[in-house]
Amino acid sequence: MKLMPVVLVVLLFVSAFAVCKAKANTVENSYENAATAFAENKVNDAFIFVKKALQENPEHLPSKLLISKVFFDAGNLLAVEEELYEALELGADINLVLPVLGSTLIIQKKSQELLELAKYQMQFNRQSQFEWALLMGQVELLNNNKYKAQIEFEKALTILPANSRSLNSLALLYMEFGWQQKAKDLIEQSLNINPNNEKTLVLKGELLLAENKSDLALALFEQAFVIDPKDPKILRNLAFLNLRLNNYSQVKKYTELILAQSPLDPAATLISAWRMMLDDNDKELAKQSLAELSSALSLLDEHNLSKDKLTSFIQGASEYLQGNNEKARQYLFSHLNTFPGDKSALRMLLEIHGNDDMTSKLITLLESNTKNIVGDLYLGTKLVQLYLSEHKILRAESLLNQITENFPQHSFVIYLKATIARMRNNPNQALAILNKHTFSEIPPLYFLLLKGELQLELNNLKSAGETATLVLANQSKNIDAYNFIAAVNIKSNQLVKAMLNIEKVLELDHKNITAMFNKAIVLKARNKNSEFKSIINQILLDNPEHTTSLLLLARHELSLGNTKQVIAHTNTVLLYDLKNKYAVELQFAAYTQDKNTRSALIVAKELIKIDRLNPIYIVASIQLQIELEQYQQVERNINILYGLWSNESDKLLYLSELQTKAKLYKNAVKTLNRAKELTPESLSIELALANNYLRLNDDGKVIKAFSHIERQFGQSAELYLLKGDMAVSHDNSSEAFQYYEQSMELKPSNPQAIIKLYQLSKQGVENHKFTEILEILLLDASTPDWVRKILADSYLVQNELAKAQHHYEVLLTRDDLVSEPSILNNLANIYAQDNLDKALLTAKKGLELGSKNPLLLDTIGWLLTKQKQYDEALSFLRDAFTMNASSPTIRYHLGFTLNELGRSKEAIKELNASLANGDDFSEYEEAKLLLELLKSN
Known part of the structure; x- marks a missing residue:
């Protein structure tokens, strides 16, 4: 093979690098153009530029966040959702995503989807905590829980007391409660903060309308219109109020403005139709307009089947014999309305009852005949079973006690008693009930099967095996027997035997659900996941209500981390079985896995209701x-x-x-x-x-x-920790340090003591002594790496950079820490003191190893700014900001870089944001000085 000349290789490499760099520049240029256009309210231009940026790089986070705002303004809410969920998956800071995504979900009344964002709560900054409280208030309003909404809005007000949005939200709620004075006070507070807030002006106008001060209200609505001429609520208020005041020319103006924005707006359509009806020539057009509106808003209900009032038991029985169960049910119910005590009709109806709605009707029918039913074993036990299917265990038990008086030793009565004990999560008691009952002959199959299932549930495999032998010996070629034996085989991990018994069932009945389900379990145990899912889906295709399959599928998806699928499958289970605790437990596990605390709590409360x-x-x-x-x-x-x-x-x-x-x-x-x-x-x-x-x-x-404690147990590491905590509470830091040190002496590598000592050292308390203690600890090779990391961080805080560098470099030799962002970032900042190129290479190494981390991105951006490569720096700083919008350091670096690019207005915005939360970052004074300088120019 001919070797390529070295010069050509170098040229090709340089050329490829230049292409990549040019492509990156194209993305950044497009984004910056889009951001500028959007800030100037040139939405169409912004869309063209940002779309171009995303075509070049579909994962460019700043562009995804910007296009979501463009879509939101255009009313394309589904596109907003898609972009922002993708942005979160790519690592966008939830604090940037929440305001737009939260509003999008609220507008669409997607409360559950919004609650799923609770998993990010630990990352919320103060502004997001405020936004979340407002959003939770909106959720409560959607659920018609006005007083809970009030709590959330008041919570928002405590987070940001001088915020018009929280004041307005609470004022609106107070107006709904009829608390006019309270609402008025909040509205005035809001106007004091911002006299030109159009939302507040509208609220004040609505308050005046309630007091029949129409002219004053109209003036406020018109003032709000000047501020925001496109707000649909302002336009509707103006249209309706002018209609009330007979200002027809103004009605026409505002309805036309509404319809220009939203041609199907119901309010505007109604007003326009009414206005057109004033003119005889337009009556037909008005009727047509109203008809179209009615068609758009109405819901089609299923037409109820008509019922023949002359039905009789014979008609019902006839339909039953022909297999027309739905008609048979209708006739039989009609018959029983006239003859409620007809046991024959009741028995037939029990044979063909179908859905949950039918179950509740049957229960009502049977309950009206309780006196007759108690003495009828079939009807009585059927009602018990219906109660159990509805989880009405107390009613079932009460009725069964009455039936027991007439049939004390009947095996099915005993079976039902054991079933109730099992449903109360007491399998031991259930099995004891069955074991107490003796038979002169072989027990019935249902009795043996329940006994065997309980033995399996209690992991008593030997007894279950004996029961299986008894079943098989007396039930040759019985499907239920084979299925039970297969279950015993599965529990005993005898998968080959299990499959043989399953196949025997399927030979007799190729669509037997239990056998198919057991086969799915065996396939899953053998890690044949595609075949497992295929069988489960086949079961659900024919039997969508088979909750056991849905639960198994949900567990499988949970093991794969597919929590949305878990929720979907378990929601289906709960449609068929509202109080299925296994489904609710799986939902709890899914929300916990997603760290969705609020939804997990809702589900935990549901579990407590069940048990x-x-x-x-x-x-x-x-x-x-x-x-x-x-x-x-x-x-x-x-x-x-x-x-x-x-x-x-x-x-x-x-x-x-x-x-x-x-x-x-x-x-x-x-x-x-x-x-x-x-x-x-x-x-x-x-x-x-x-x-x-x-x-x-x-x-x-x-x-x-x-x-x-000292007298009874002597000294202990834990006691010294508490003594240290007491000293801290009395602001005696040196004494606290001594106690924590004594705790470490008794228990070296004590995490609590080390962390408490580190916190004191950062406050300047015995910081040199603290590093000496850790250096001694590190002489022991078994000391964990996290101790060295704290030591390196401590040296960095003390500005002993050479020592910090040494320990960070040692940590990078560990396989599990080679791409640790915080270590690479700190090292890069140390190298930057005298070698910017080495610092830049170190920080970029983290990105190459897959650590797309805001710390690293910010460091790279800032290093590039120091090298006066402002355009490239801005790209990294934008990415850092999308992943951590709360960092004042990133906002300062952005402001500085934008200023160097001659974009002083944007720079001022970023610098204001960096200083908003006080002087809690190292470059506060530099940011403050730069902002004062820019404002003075």
Whole structure:
């Protein structure tokens, strides 16, 4: 093979690099042109430029965020959703996405989709916390929970008290409550903040309308119109009010403006139609306009089948025999309305009853004949089964007790008693009920199968195997028997045997659901996922209500991380079985996996409704409420747990930890004292008591607790930690340092002590001593890498750059840390002190290794700015901003770079944003100085 000349290779490489760079420049130029056009309200130009940028690079985050705003202004909400969900997947900062995506979902009334964004709550900055509270208020309004909406809007007001949007939202709600004076006060506050806020002017106008001050209201609406002539609400208010005031020329003007924007606007269509009817020549056009509106807004209901009032039992039976079950049901119900005690009709109807709606009707019918039914084993037990299908366990049990008086030893009555125990999550009791019943002959198949299923559920495989043998010995070629034996084989991991028994069933009935389902389980166990899904989908095609298959499919999707599919499948289950706890548990797992705290809490509450005293559900709910800082709602659930665990000290200790996290310190002390009664000599309980006394600022009890612990248990690392915490609470940092150091001496590599010492060292407390302690720790080769990382960070804070550099470089030799963004970023900043090129290469290395991190992007951008490569720098800084919009450092770097590019107006905006939250970043003074300089020019 002929070798390519070296010079040609170099030329080709340079050429390819130039093409890539040119392409990147094209993207950035298009984006910057789009951003400028959008800022100047040239929406069409902005769309052309940003579309071009995305054609060059479909994953360019700044362009995706900008085009979503363009789509939002154009009313293309589905496109907004698509762009912003993709942007989140690409790493966009939720704080940039939330305002537009949240509004988009609210407008479309997609409450559930909005709630799924709760998984990002931990990343919300203050502005987003405010936006979220407003959005949650809107969700509550969609659900018609006005008082809950009030709580959310008031919460928004506490986050940003001087914000017109929160004031307006709350004022509007107060108006709906009829609290006019409260609304008026908020509106005036809002106008004091911004006298030209068109939304506030409209609210004040609506308030005046309620007071019959039409002329004053009209003046405010017209003032709002001047500010925003395209706002549909302003236009509608003006149209309706002018209509009321008989200003027909103005009515025409505003309705035409509305219809120009939205040709199908219902309000404008109605007004236009009414106006046209004033002129005899336009009456037909008016009628046509109203008809089109009616057609667009109406919903088509299914036409109810007419019922023949002359139906009889014979007609119903005739249809039943012909297999026309729907007609048979109609006739039989009609017949039973006249003859409610006809047991023959009831029996026939029970044979062909179908959906849930039919079940509730049957229950009503049977309940009206309870006296006759109790003495009829068939009808009585059928009603019990119907109750159980609706999860009405108490009613089922009450009726079954009455039936038992007439049929005390009947095997089906015993079977139903065991079924009820099983539904109450007590398989042991259910099995005991069955075992107590003796038979002179072989038990019925339904009895044996339930017994075997319970044995499987309790992992008693030996007994299940014996039951399976008994079933098979007396039920030759029985489908249910083969299916049960296959289930035993699966549980015993005898997959080959299981498949043989499954195939026997399928030979007898190739569409047997249980066999197909068992086959799917075997295929899944063998990791034949495509075949598994194929069989499950086949089952669901013929039996869409087969909830067991839906649940298995949901579990499979959960294992793959496909949480949206989990929610979809479990929602289908809940359509058929509203209180299916397994479906709700899977939803909880999906929302937890997605870190969607708010939705997970809603689901946890549903689980508690299903099983009110289940401690697992209650604990899950408490943990989520603590995470969301809903402390007031925690106490009720904690009291339930206290009642359940009041005689178990280890569980009470755990309960006290939950109480401490929920800031219920007095309750925690009460719980711990009860735990102490049960286990008098427990160091963990004594430490927890001291910790809660400390949080209650009860120094006397804290000191007494410390003395008691020292006398009874001696010194401990945990005790020194608490002593350090007490010293910190008294602003005695040097004493706190000594205690934390003593804690480390007793327990080296103690994470809590090291972190607390690091926090003190960052405040300038014994920082050199802290690094000495960690250096000694690192002499032990088993010391974890996170200790070295803290040491390097500490040296960086102390400006001992050479030592920090050494430890960062050691960390980069670890396979799991070679692309760690924070290490590469800090190293790049160290190298930048004397070698910008090396710094740039180090930071870019992180990007090459896949760490698209805002810290690295910002560092690269800032280094390029220092090299006066402002256009290229801007590209990286824009990307950094899309991923972390809350960083004042990034906003300052953006402002500085934009100013160097001669874009001072945009620079001022960025610098204002960087200074908005105070002086909590190192370049605050530089940002402040630059902003003052730009404003003075």
